Amino acid sequence: MEKPDQDSLFVSELTLAQAKMRNYLAKLLANSSSTDDVLQECNKVLWVKRSDWDPQTIFLKWAYRVCFFQVKAYLRNQSREKLVFNGELLDILGKEEPDESASKERQEAMNKCLRKIDSKERNLLLERYQGEISVEKLANREGIQPNTLSQKLLRLRHQLLNCIQSNLKTI
Structure with missing residues (x-):
């Protein structure tokens, strides 16, 4: 697929996935006020790594993995400031798969x-x-x-x- 076509498809998939990604992040972050900030970071990472996405795969599954790791990074940074989820609980919550x-x-x-x-x-x-x-x-x-x-x-x-x-x- 040519780059402009793949970018257009990527933007379409990302747009369609926003609500589900936000809900997933809200669950992982216990509806924290930081959900939108982490979603924005996820969108940035997804955009930078868009060439890693295979259009033949389920976009949301890939996006959830990126969200999961962004939440881990966010919580790691926050743990220096206050008490947050432990990593084990996050691993359990992060196993959610996109709805088929x-x-x-x-x-x-x-x-x-x-x-x-x-x-x-x-x-x-x-x-x-x-x-x-x-x-x-x-x-x-x-x-x-x-x-x-x-x-x-x-x-x-x-x-x-x-x-x-x-x-x-x-x-």
């Missing part, structure tokens, strides 16, 4: 939204991202400039993302 049903809901929402897109445009998306055909090859086949196709794919991805987010809000 949420992943299924996202997949169902994506399939529903894909069906709403014109068949020619849907086929372009599927060929590009499932078939992993380069933009250049696909553009040549379609008889358009690669830049034009890239812009079209970007608009389609945004349309798909907005539809998926809208569908997930109603669930």
